[in-house]
Amino acid sequence: MKFRQHITLKHLLIDNKKFIGLQFYSNKAVDILVKQLKHVNWSDEFNMYHVPNKKNQLDEIYNTFRGVAWVDSKYFFNQTRSKELNEVFDVDWYRQRKRPPNYRLCPEVYLQKLELKKYSNNTVRLYVKLFEEFINHFFDKDIDHINELDIRDYLKLLVTSKRSNSYINQSINSIKFYYEVVMGMPNRLYRIDRPRKKKKLPVVLSKDQIKLLIDSTNNLKHKCIVSLLYSSGLRRSELLNLKINDIDSSRMLIHVTDAKGNKDRYTILSINALKDLREYYKQWKPQEYLFEGIKNKQYSTGSVGKIISAAAIKAGIRKHVTPHTLRHSFATHLLENGTDLRYIQLLLGHNSTKTTEIYTHVAKSSFDSIENPLDL
Structure with a gap:
């Protein structure tokens, strides 16, 4: 059954x-039903109706709108987008680092919650760094007494300091994680505007x-790393998570596990890359991961x-080249070849x-049929 009316719980x-906030487009039938809910009130501040956050009130909402409107609770119930990572949670750096x-x-409870939610070690490092920058900005103020206006002022400071949009968004995520996930407080920051x-x-x-x-x-070893990033379109994290058995030479495929979004997939394996990998394996003898550092880690x-x-730099390439540049190049070259x-x-x-x-915006083949007006 499709519903024309949607009610989002906040x-x-x-x-x-x-x-519990009820957000929806005004409709006579829905307006009448909302006003029949027990203890319902209107908030000018949030521009929506609300009822006390209790289980019986939640049940009443579902019962009232069953068959009339779709009740969307994805913003209401705690969920995590984190991956089911196999890596060991490591916070030794947190305790051993030098600090002013x-x-x-x-x-400490912030770290415990990150571990419980199975966030990656890279995300943990980033969240801790950004959240500590935030709380040290309000050094003389109790963390739990920092309000939304304080947070807005802090974000304005990041903007005037010419921080990137990505940096600001990650800062918001680290702050939201404390108040909403660690402290179990309501979605108090959902009205904070994020940079586009x-x-x-x-x-x-x-x-x-x-x-x-x-x-x-x-x-x-370095040659194999660069070749695989390009020839298989791997993300850097996917490359580092590769284990020896993930290389399927009989089918010329690579099994990518624990990828972004907690998904597994297969990607193609280059014949030339496989030749180098076989020679690399004989020389370096990795134990578990395809590419290992000190002490086989x-x-x-x-x-x-x-x-x-x-x-x-050695190749004299003036573009800013990152591991992800190779993934972009892989996709673009496939598209140019007609894939x-x-x-x-x-x-x-x-x-x-x-x-x-x-x-399609960067593939050369997209522009090959266009004649330059200067050359006509």
Whole structure:
């Protein structure tokens, strides 16, 4: 059954009391039913009706609108987008790091909740760093007494300090995590405006530049890392999570596990990359992960970035080249070779072709049929 009317449930905090907010487009039938709910009131501040946050009130909402409107509770119930990661939760760096005197530390309960929610170690580091910057800005104020106006002022400071949109959005996420997830408070920050994402086109290298980049690596291990990032369209994290058994040479596929969005997928394996991998395996003898660092531990993200940067400088490539540039180049070159967009979507692990369509804006084949007016 399809419903024309949708009612979205929201967490509200009014005078330090928890309420269930009901957000919907005004409709006579829905308006009448909402006003029949027990203890219902209108909030000018939030521009919506609300009832006390109690189980019997929630049941009443569902019963009242059953068959009349769709009650959307995805913003109401606690959910996590975190992946079911297999990596070991590591916060040794948190306790061993050097910090300035009188520096305000992230609460221990913050770390415990991040571990419980299975956030990746990279996300943990980022959230802790950003949240500590936030609480040290309000050093003389109790964390739980920081209000929405304080948070808005802090975000304005980030904007005037020329912080990137991504940095500001991640800061908001780290702050929301404390108040909404750690403290279990209502969705008090949902009205905070986020900066719009800039729609930048991906940086893409030519095939000749890719070959030059691979040839400019320092050793066979580095060559295999660069080759796989490009020839299989892997994200850096996916490359580092690869285990020896994930390379399926009989089918010329790579099994990508624990990818973004907690999804597994297969992507293609290059014949040339496989030859180098076999020689690399004989020389380096990895034990568990395909690429390992000191004491057979998983290779670090920073090391991969340095390999790419060093190779790009050596190759004389002036573009800003990152591991993700190779993934962008992989997708663009497939598209230029006539590969169907749907197949590229599957190889990259995108949820929708809309995400993959960005490569149509940079693929050279998209412009080949257009004659330049200067040359006519």
